[in-house]
Amino acid sequence: MIKQGLLNEFDYEAENTRKLLNSIPDSALDYRPQPQLWSVGQLASHIAEVYNWYxxxxxxxxxxxxxxxxxxxxxxxxxxxVEKFEENVKKAREILANSDESTYMNNWSMGANGQTFIGPAPRIAMVRSLLYNHLYHHRGELVAHLRASGNKVPGLYGPTYEESHGK
Incomplete structure (x- = not known):
């Protein structure tokens, strides 16, 4: 039952991510609003990569x-x-569809070189946080970057201001 809810959200949000990534013009890829922030291209690539973490x-x-x-x-x-996103999202959906719900409450962690920097926490909490919410956060950043660079963005949860006002 939890898996079906995750799959429904996955499908809906993957389509939103697809719309957003498809709205990026090549001319915006190098834009970054501040020197320390990722460029549009780096941010979009990271969004595509999150699907590789499934x-x-x-x-x-x-x-x-x-x-x-x-x-x-x-x-x-x-x-x-977008091509890398499509490759990753397909694999991610298969992994999610084949996941074992009985493991969702198992402790899960992320680390490197013997150090843990996320968790341990129930896997389902990390799925929601790391795979879903983290992705939405970066999509919001990408929307802000695209708007700041003068580009239009698609409506993800209804029409944008421009769409609803015929601009």
Whole structure:
């Protein structure tokens, strides 16, 4: 029952993420509102990467970032980021669909080099926090970056101001 709720949200929010990533023009990829912040391209690539964390979250009790490896590919084009997102989201959905609900309350942690920096906490709490809420946080940042760079964004939970006012 919990899994079905997670799958429903996953599907709905993956579509929102898809709409947002597809709205990024190549001309915005290098934009960053402040020097210390990620660029639009880096942020979009990280959003796509979060879907690659499903295996380490659902299928291990300790996600070791010290041994984690991820090839983000060429992020110089928005279409490449969308392609990586599509690849990752497909795998993530399969992992979630095949997950064992009886493990959702098992303790889970994330660390590197012998140090734990997240958890231990029930896996389901980390799924909600690390995989879902973390993603939504970065999508919000991406929306702000795109708007600040003069680009339009799609409505994710209803029409945007521009959409509702014909602009």
């Amino acid at each position: 295996d380490g979250t659902f299928n291990t009790d300790n996600f070791d970032m010290g041994t984690y490896s991820y090839d983000k590919g060429d992020i110089s084009r928005a279409s490449n980021i």
